[in-house]
Amino acid sequence: xxxxxxxxxxxxxxxxxxxxxxxxxxxxxxxxxxxxxxxxxxxxxxxxxxxxxxxxxxxxxxxxxxxxxxxxxxxxxxxxxxxxxxxxxxxxxxxxxxxxxxxxxxxxxxxxxxxxxxxxxxxxxxxxxxxxxxxxxxxxxxxxxxxxxxxxxxxxxxxxxxxxxxxxxxxxxxxxxxxxxxxxxxxxxxxxxxxxxxxxxxxxxxxxxxxxxxxxxxxxxxxxxxxxxxxxxxxxxxxxxxxxxxxxxxxxxxxxxxxxxxxxxxxxxxxxx
Amino acid sequence: xxxxxxxxxxxxxxxxxxxxxxxxxxxxxxxxxxxxxxxxxxxxxxxxxxxxxxxxxxxxxxxxxxxxxxxxxxxxxxxxxxxxxxxxxxxxxxxxxxxxxxxxxxxxxxxxxxxxxxxxxxxxxxxxxxxxxxxxxxxxxxxxxxxxxxxxxxxxxxxxxxxxxxxxxxxxxxxxxxxxxxxxxxxxxxxxxxxxxxxxxxxxxxxxxxxxxxxxxxxxxxxxxxxxxxxxxxxxxxxxxxxxxxxxxxxxxxxxxxxxxxxxxxxxxxxxxx
Numbered sequence: 001x002x003x004x005x006x007x008x009x010x011x012x013x014x015x016x017x018x019x020x021x022x023x024x025x026x027x028x029x030x031x032x033x034x035x036x037x038x039x040x041x042x043x044x045x046x047x048x049x050x051x052x053x054x055x056x057x058x059x060x061x062x063x064x065x066x067x068x069x070x071x072x073x074x075x076x077x078x079x080x081x082x083x084x085x086x087x088x089x090x091x092x093x094x095x096x097x098x099x100x101x102x103x104x105x106x107x108x109x110x111x112x113x114x115x116x117x118x119x120x121x122x123x124x125x126x127x128x129x130x131x132x133x134x135x136x137x138x139x140x141x142x143x144x145x146x147x148x149x150x151x152x153x154x155x156x157x158x159x160x161x162x163x164x165x166x167x168x169x170x171x172x173x174x175x176x177x178x179x180x181x182x183x184x185x186x187x188x189x190x191x192x193x194x195x196x197x198x199x200x201x202x203x204x205x206x207x208x209x210x211x212x213x214x215x216x217x218x219x220x221x222x223x224x225x226x227x228x229x230x231x232x233x234x235x236x237x238x239x240x241x242x243x244x245x246x247x248x249x250x251x252x253x254x255x256x257x258x259x260x261x262x263x264x265x266x267x268x269x270x271x272x273x
Numbered sequence: 274x275x276x277x278x279x280x281x282x283x284x285x286x287x288x289x290x291x292x293x294x295x296x297x298x299x300x301x302x303x304x305x306x307x308x309x310x311x312x313x314x315x316x317x318x319x320x321x322x323x324x325x326x327x328x329x330x331x332x333x334x335x336x337x338x339x340x341x342x343x344x345x346x347x348x349x350x351x352x353x354x355x356x357x358x359x360x361x362x363x364x365x366x367x368x369x370x371x372x373x374x375x376x377x378x379x380x381x382x383x384x385x386x387x388x389x390x391x392x393x394x395x396x397x398x399x400x401x402x403x404x405x406x407x408x409x410x411x412x413x414x415x416x417x418x419x420x421x422x423x424x425x426x427x428x429x430x431x432x433x434x435x436x437x438x439x440x441x442x443x444x445x446x447x448x449x450x451x452x453x454x455x456x457x458x459x460x461x462x463x464x465x466x467x468x469x470x471x472x473x474x475x476x477x478x479x480x481x482x483x484x485x486x487x488x489x490x491x492x493x494x495x496x497x498x499x500x501x502x503x504x505x506x507x508x509x510x511x512x513x514x515x516x517x518x519x520x521x522x523x524x525x526x527x528x529x530x531x532x533x534x535x536x537x538x539x540x541x542x543x544x545x546x547x
Binding site (some may be wrong): 018019022147148149169170172173176177180219222223225226227228229230231232233235236237238239240241 | 323326328347351354355358359361363365366367368369370371372374375376377378379380381382383384388391392395408409410411412413414427428431
C-alpha cells in the first residue's frame with residue numbers, strides 16, 4: 001500500500017513551464033524579439049566555447065529570469081536541477097582520464113590503471129559544463145517568458161508550413177487534455193491497487209497507454225464534429241494578439257548581446273596575448 | 274406569421290454502420306424560442322443536434338433556415354453553421370485553441386471575417402460571458418463552469434440565431450447551474466432561440482415551456498411540458514420521470530390534469546388550492 005502514491009502526484013515539467021510563461025514579468029515583450037535574443041545569446045555562448053563566457057551567460061540569464069521574468073528562485077532551481085544533474089554526470093566522465101601511469105593534478109589507483117584529472121581534462125570539462133549551462137539558461141529564458149501560442153505565431157510569420165503550425169497547436173492543446181485523462185486513469189488504477197508492486201505497475205502502465213490511445217481515437221471524431229460545427233474548412237486559425245516590438249526592449253537586448261560579445265572578445269584576445 | 278428560424282422536414286438519418294438513428298423527424302424552431310429536448314441516452318438527441326447544424330447529412334428530408342431550403346453546397350453549409358451553433362456536452366472536446374481568446378475567435382475566423390471584426394466579436398462574446406479578463410489564459414487552467422462559459426462564448430461570437438446546447442448542466446455544480454440559467458436568460462433576451470437537451474427534468478421545467486421527447490430515434494412528443502408530464506405512457510416509453518414539484522403536488526392533491534413544475538408555479542398553486 002505504501003507504493004503508488006508518489007509517482008503520479010508530480011505534474012509534468014511542461015505544466016510548470018507553461019504556467020510560468022503565462023504569468024511571466026516578460027510576457028509583454030515581443031515574442032519575436034525574445035526568440036532572436038535567446039537564439040543570439042545561445043549562439044554566442046556555444047560558439048565562444050569558453051568557461052567564463054558560459055558561466056557569465058548562465059548567471060546573467062538566471063538573474064534575468066529571476067528578476068525580470070519574476071520566476072521565484074526555488075522554481076528556477078527546480079527547473080535547473082535536471083540539466084545540472086545530467087551535465088554533472090557527463091562532465092565527470094570527461095574530467096576523469098584513464099592512464100597506465102599517474103599524471104596530472106589528481107590520481108586514483110585502480111588495479112594496474114590510474115584514474116587521473118589533468119589540467120587539460122579539467123579545462124575541457126569546465127568549458128563543456130559552463131557552455132552547456134549557459135545554453136540551457138538561454139533556452140529557459142525563452143520557455144519561461146513566452147507562452148507557446150505566441151511562439152507558434154512567430155513561427156507562422158517565419159513562413160513555416162501551415163500543416164506544421166496546425167499540428168503544433170493541436171499537439172500542444174491535446175497534450176494537456178491527454179495528461180489529464182492519463183492522470184485520472186492512473187488514479188482510478190491505483191484505487192484498485194493497480195500499482196501494487198513493480199510487476200503490476202508495469203502491466204497497469206501498459207494498459208493505461210492502450211486505454212489512452214483508444215480514448216484518443218474516440219475523442220478525435222467528437223473533436224472533429226465540434227470543429228466542423230464552427231465552420232472549420234481546412235484552415236486552423238486563431239486570433240493571437242502578440243505584444244508589439246518596443247524600442248527600449250530592442251535596445252536592452254542589443255546591449256546584452258554586445259556585452260556578451262565584448263566578454264568573448266576580451267577572453268579570446270587574452271588567450272592570444 | 275414570420276417564417277421559423279430553423280425547420281426540419283421529414284428528416285431521416287442512418288449511421289453508416291448502424292440502425293436508423295433518426296426517423297422521419299419534423300420540427301420547427303421559432304425566433305427566440307426556448308425548447309428542451311428529453312429522452313434516454315442514445316434516443317437520437319445528439320444526432321438531432323448534429324443534423325440541425327449540417328455535420329450529418331440527412332438521407333431524406335429538407336432543412337430550412339429562415340424559410341429557405343438549404344442544400345449541401347458549401348455556401349449553404351457555412352450559412353447553416355453560422356446561424357445554428359452547437360455547444361457540445363464535453364467542453365474538452367470543443368475547446369481547441371491554447372488561449373481563451375484564440376478559442377473564441379475560431380468560429381469568426383472560419384467565417385472569413387476581417388480581423389477587426391473577428392477581434393470585436395471575440396471581445397464582445399467574452400464580455401457577455403463574463404470572461405473579459407480571461408483572454409490570454411490557457412483553457413487547461415479554467416474550472417468546469419468557466420470552460421462551459423468559454424464554449425458558449427465560442428458560439429456567441431458567430432452571432433447565431435439558434436444555439437443548441439447538449440446537456441449543458443451535466444458535470445456542473447449547483448452554483449454553476451444557476452449561473453448557466455442566468456446566461457440562458459440573457460441569451461433569450463438577446464433574441465437567440467435556445468434548444469437544450471437534458472436529463473434533468475426539474476431544470477427542463479424551469480428552462481422551457483415546450484419540450485421535444487425522443488425515443489428510439491423518433492420524435493414521440495412535441496408540445497407543452499404540462500402535456501408531456503401528464504402522459505404516463507409517454508414518460509414510461511421515453512424513460513422520463515415527472516419533476517419533483519409535480520410529484521409533490523400530485524401527492525397532495527391526486528387526480529388533477531396537470532401540476533406545477535417550478536417553485537414559482539408551486540407557490541401560486543398552493544395559494545389557489547388553499
